[in-house]
Amino acid sequence: MVIDIREVTWLREDKQILRQVNWQVQDGEHWCLVGQNGSGKTSLLNIICGYIWPTKGSVTVLGQRYGQVDLRDMRKSIGWVSSSLMSQLHENETAERVVLSGREATIGLYTKPAEEDIERAYTLLEQFGCGHLRDAAYRTLSQGERQKVLIARALMASPRLLILDEPCTGLDLLAREQLLSMIAQIAEQPDGPTLLYVTHHIEEILPCFTHTLLLKKGQVEKAGRTREVLTKEELSRFFEVPLDIREGQGRIWVSLQER
């Protein structure tokens, strides 16, 4: 099992930020985590990566029960791509050096990289259609190119679990679709990582995401097979507004019901 979270509650200043969360992710599944602002998504990710200790409940990730494991070792198997990472990177680094720094998950590169790592970084950049940008300064890249570089960076460490935290934020339609098709490619790799994709936008949930968890006010509203979770009834209840849904390209497109 990749993630096994049982009865996890996290209290902060008497506020229940997560309430009795149960979540099991099996090998071979890829999950989407959907929740509105403040629903507890980041808190849950912090628990999975061992940055937050739950008030109650147990957390087992990649077969390791937290409390009995060296979290620094554990985190080497988990890639986390988020916009907060983007702001931490040194702006003058080249795209290639940013990718290379993923091997040790450091901000910046402190040792001379091995030739095979340079090759791997370039292959990853090429795979994402960014080979031509290897020597470009990270700060000069577009938002879409930056996201691809950050995903390539995370893949440098060959993680077993890859968290993509709202990767399409700030992307135009074309850049978003390009990034999504690259994410679909990662999902199809037979020995690739388990994906955990966080979003507010239902239409970003690609067919490769076999399962979806809807998180609301710190509680699991629904978790299961994507096609059983993303129904008109479930989504209308979740967003508390009558919705219509339409299927296209194996994805669900949501709109407000006409009055």
Ligand SMILES: Nc1ncnc2c1ncn2[C@@H]1O[C@H](COP(=O)(O)OP(=O)(O)OP(=O)(O)O)[C@@H](O)[C@H]1O
């Ligand atoms: N360290 C903390 N101390 C107190 N409250 C916190 C702490 N961390 C998060 N919260 C609160 O917990 C709630 C959930 O926050 P969280 O960041 O997990 O939500 P989120 O679903 O990731 O939101 P967003 O989509 O806006 O990023 C919020 O109300 C937030 O203010």
